[in-house]
Amino acid sequence: MKTFLYNIVDSFVGFLAPKHCLVCNSIIDKENQIENLNYLCNKCYYNQQVAGTSEAIINRMLSSFEADNVAITYAYSLFSVHKTDFLDVIHHLKYSKLYKVGVEFGELLAQKIKQESDVVYDAIIPVPIHKAKKRERGYNQSTFIAKGVSKVLNYPVKEDLIIRAKYTESQTKMNAKQRVANVKGIYELPKDKSFYINKTFLIVDDVFTTGSTINSMANELLNNGAKRIDCATLGLA
Numbered sequence: 001m002k003t004f005l006y007n008i009v010d011s012f013v014g015f016l017a018p019k020h021c022l023v024c025n026s027i028i029d030k031e032n033q034i035e036n037l038n039y040l041c042n043k044c045y046y047n048q049q050v051a052g053t054s055e056a057i058i059n060r061m062l063s064s065f066e067a068d069n070v071a072i073t074y075a076y077s078l079f080s081v082h083k084t085d086f087l088d089v090i091h092h093l094k095y096s097k098l099y100k101v102g103v104e105f106g107e108l109l110a111q112k113i114k115q116e117s118d119v120v121y122d123a124i125i126p127v128p129i130h131k132a133k134k135r136e137r138g139y140n141q142s143t144f145i146a147k148g149v150s151k152v153l154n155y156p157v158k159e160d161l162i163i164r165a166k167y168t169e170s171q172t173k174m175n176a177k178q179r180v181a182n183v184k185g186i187y188e189l190p191k192d193k194s195f196y197i198n199k200t201f202l203i204v205d206d207v208f209t210t211g212s213t214i215n216s217m218a219n220e221l222l223n224n225g226a227k228r229i230d231c232a233t234l235g236l237a
């Protein structure tokens with residue numbers, strides 16, 4: 001019943017305020033809609049640059065971190081955000097409270113995961129943000145991406161397996177080495193070790209930059225007995 005009412009309200013709002021492409025601002029209708037996306041028109045979708053392969057992403061991590069410190073086995077990413085307008089989409093998800101953007105592109109990301117691999121995950125873990133930051137922004141954008149992935153692949157989203165214990169400076173202007181130092185020891189695993197032993201987890205985030213954040217989480221999980229950690233992001237910087 002709740003969903004039924006929600007759908008009515010949703011289509012009514014859609015009728016009053018048609019959806020616009022977050023990149024080119026054109027109205028999205030039946031003619032230019034693709035892959036059920038409501039926030040990116042078909043033209044802008046095809047204009048996006050497909051992100052590099054897992055191998056390329058892992059190789060990049062190997063050039064920034066010590067080889068035995070790279071804790072990610074496989075990395076999925078949808079689009080390059082290096083000098084592309086897909087960053088506009090990410091920006092809306094992060095700062096304009098457009099949660100649905102995260103869910104929609106999370107579903108698209110799940111299609112890619114399905115195509116590339118048959119690994120079974122015990123849980124999807126959104127990259128946590130510090131509670132002070134969550135208070136300030138009101139939400140964690142990665143949670144919505146994780147929900148989209150979960151809708152398609154049916155793995156549970158677990159936000160309580162790892163927490164961000166320290167509030168750190170923004171990493172935007174830092175290089176790879178500074179980022180590694182910045183995220184060292186900032187994650188804590190609040191659960192009993194038995195929750196992690198022999199588990200395979202998928203870490204989900206909006207953008208993969210140097211991978212320092214994701215890798216730091218992955219190391220923490222592996223050190224507590226997890227078997228394998230992969231990651232999935234919408235954008236690749």
Ligand SMILES: [Zn+2]
Nearest residue numbers: 021024041044
């Ligand atoms: Zn467009």
